[in-house]
Amino acid sequence: MNVATSQEMREIDRRTIEEFGVPSLILMENAATRVVETLAQRRPTLRGARVAIVCGKGNNGGDGLAIARHLAVRFHARVTVWMIAPDPGALSPDAAANLEMAEKFGLTIHWIADGVSVELGQSLASSDIVIDALLGTGFRGALEGGGASAVEAINAAGSAGAYVVAVDIPSGAEADTGNVNGPAVRAAITVTFALPKIGLLLFPAAELAGEVIVGEIGTPPALLEGVRARATSAADVAQWIPARINGRDSNKGKFGHVTVFAGSAGLIGAAALSAESAARMGSGLVTLAVPEGLLTAAMSVANPVVMTAGLPQTPKQTFSSRALDDALALAEKGTAAAIGPGLGGVKDEDLQKFVREFVARCPVPLVIDADALNVLSLEPDRGASLVRGRKAATVLTPHPGEMGRLLGIETAQVQERRLEHVRHAAETYGCAVLLKGSRTLIATPDGRLTINTTSNPGMATGGAGDVLTGVIATLLGQKLAAGDAAAAGAYAHGLAGDLAVLSLGGAAGLIAKDIVDYLPKAIGKCQLESDGIISGS
Ligand SMILES: NC(=O)C1=CN([C@@H]2O[C@H](COP(=O)(O)OP(=O)(O)OC[C@H]3O[C@@H](n4cnc5c(N)ncnc54)[C@H](O)[C@@H]3O)[C@@H](O)[C@H]2O)[C@@H](O)CC1
Numbered sequence: 001m002n003v004a005t006s007q008e009m010r011e012i013d014r015r016t017i018e019e020f021g022v023p024s025l026i027l028m029e030n031a032a033t034r035v036v037e038t039l040a041q042r043r044p045t046l047r048g049a050r051v052a053i054v055c056g057k058g059n060n061g062g063d064g065l066a067i068a069r070h071l072a073v074r075f076h077a078r079v080t081v082w083m084i085a086p087d088p089g090a091l092s093p094d095a096a097a098n099l100e101m102a103e104k105f106g107l108t109i110h111w112i113a114d115g116v117s118v119e120l121g122q123s124l125a126s127s128d129i130v131i132d133a134l135l136g137t138g139f140r141g142a143l144e145g146g147g148a149s150a151v152e153a154i155n156a157a158g159s160a161g162a163y164v165v166a167v168d169i170p171s172g173a174e175a176d177t178g179n180v181n182g183p184a185v186r187a188a189i190t191v192t193f194a195l196p197k198i199g200l201l202l203f204p205a206a207e208l209a210g211e212v213i214v215g216e217i218g219t220p221p222a223l224l225e226g227v228r229a230r231a232t233s234a235a236d237v238a239q240w241i242p243a244r245i246n247g248r249d250s251n252k253g254k255f256g257h258v259t260v261f262a263g264s265a266g267l268i269g270a271a272a273l274s275a276e277s278a279a280r281m282g283s284g285l286v287t288l289a290v291p292e293g294l295l296t297a298a299m300s301v302a303n304p305v306v307m308t309a310g311l312p313q314t315p316k317q318t319f320s321s322r323a324l325d326d327a328l329a330l331a332e333k334g335t336a337a338a339i340g341p342g343l344g345g346v347k348d349e350d351l352q353k354f355v356r357e358f359v360a361r362c363p364v365p366l367v368i369d370a371d372a373l374n375v376l377s378l379e380p381d382r383g384a385s386l387v388r389g390r391k392a393a394t395v396l397t398p399h400p401g402e403m404g405r406l407l408g409i410e411t412a413q414v415q416e417r418r419l420e421h422v423r424h425a426a427e428t429y430g431c432a433v434l435l436k437g438s439r440t441l442i443a444t445p446d447g448r449l450t451i452n453t454t455s456n457p458g459m460a461t462g463g464a465g466d467v468l469t470g471v472i473a474t475l476l477g478q479k480l481a482a483g484d485a486a487a488a489g490a491y492a493h494g495l496a497g498d499l500a501v502l503s504l505g506g507a508a509g510l511i512a513k514d515i516v517d518y519l520p521k522a523i524g525k526c527q528l529e530s531d532g533i534i535s536g537s
């Protein structure tokens with residue numbers, strides 16, 4: 001599913017109006033109609049209901065005024081409009097046109113420039129439905145003054161039982177970041193137009209939006225295809241994966257062969273988890289390479305389907321640069337490799353040398369994770385040029401701390417502008433980059449962005465990242481493009497975690513191995529959803 005930034009949406013609207021001749025007032029009318037239809041479906045008691053509509057001075061407010069008219073005319077709703085604006089002269093042209101119509105239809109309209117009004121609070125609190133048409137995609141920053149007071153009144157009404165509907169996006173939330181920097185509306189449902197705005201998928205806005213309905217407003221479909229961001233769907237995953245593995249002449253050679261380079265003393269479990277997840281994700285063969293002193297330990301904890309190899313090690317039982325030739329030869333036998341989980345000893349110069357050389361020369365598609373990322377970010381410029389120089393596809397899978405180190409910034413800075421930084425990293429390192437989080441983001445150097453909507457807080461548990469590494473390596477080994485492998489991998493991994501939590505009946509006790517075990521179910525669910533046999537969650 002495509003998702004839009006506010007700028008892309010403005011441009012789509014502009015082209016709809018200028019190139020396709022659809023007047024902006026028709027778009028606004030369509031938007032209002034979609035909200036009213038949704039309300040009619042969700043609120044069987046809409047006829048005669050008490051509805052308060054809070055409108056701003058921009059086009060979001062214009063939508064609210066059009067909604068007011070439709071509710072009054074078609075459903076005889078008892079509508080009160082609250083304009084949070086100084087006077088009609090402050091309104092956008094389309095909002096002003098709708099104000100004029102609303103006035104001529106005899107609707108009740110109150111004006112409060114500063115938003116502080118006892119009557120507003122009382123009116124909202126005694127309404128069955130409150131419609132938030134204060135601010136839409138034009139909003140940035142933090143709400144203060146009148147807008148903030150109006151939002152607080154909306155939320156108080158919501159807490160008192162009113163059904164709160166946000167028009168396009170909850171007011172106070174930023175459409176491009178999902179950030180909420182001040183008061184923001186908490187809605188039961190958000191009706192957004194043409195395409196979901198990126199912010200609606202990102203926290204905290206995603207949580208404030210409630211259920212998100214996408215209302216079609218007459219935008220030419222071709223214009224909706226031109227956006228740069230998307231959210232992965234089950235159908236995407238189903239489409240990407242079976243094209244490679246469901247052929248009639250299946251044999252294990254066709255499913256790929258992943259080689260995982262991982263593990264150090266005390267961290268052999270990370271290695272075993274990555275390898276087992278590759279097997280569960282459907283890799284035909286999996287080889288786990290560990291420092292040679294840990295081979296026996298690896299064989300005892302790894303799943304028996306996993307082949308094992310021991311490579312030359314440093315005195316601290318991490319990979320030595322002497323392991324390089326063997327490692328490259330092993331990698332070359334497979335269709336994809338992963339390096340990083342539990343490597344340990346990042347300060348060990350011999351390990352650093354091994355990682356740098358391996359990354360530069362590994363001839364097959366490669367997932368770089370965890371300590372391997374930390375080695376690269378010891379000297380970020382050199383790390384970036386090593387990755388950029390690679391011949392085969394690459395996916396980096398940093399968590400926010402690792403991303404900060406890769407870019408030479410603080411973790412908090414990463415988290416403040418996740419979209420921006422993941423895109424920047426993809427450009428800098430010239431490969432697909434997956435930034436982990438409650439909404440994992442994937443960027444590719446061509447500027448495309450994917451938002452992952454599966455996963456749950458239970459997955460913030462040791463080893464979950466190691467599992468993801470094995471999953472993505474499997475998809476790379478089945479010849480998916482790097483960005484698709486990362487997107488499909490994140491979706492399947494998150495869905496496996498969701499299914500595991502449902503099955504366990506709680507999130508707190510989820511362990512990484514559960515995610516591994518639910519991978520087959522997650523893939524199966526994607527296929528069933530894609531075939532229309534079951535509906536999406
Ligand atoms: N352009 C179009 O053709 C369509 C637009 N539609 C609606 O129009 C909305 C976008 O309209 P606009 O671009 O007019 O913008 P908005 O209605 O979202 O609001 C913009 C107003 O918010 C103010 N603002 C921005 N940041 C602020 C802050 N921190 N504190 C207080 N005020 C702030 C701006 O000064 C501006 O007056 C969409 O969300 C959607 O609801 C729909 O009618 C569909 C068609």
Ligand SMILES: [K+]
Pocket residue numbers: 060132133134135136166167168169170171
């Ligand atoms: K709104």
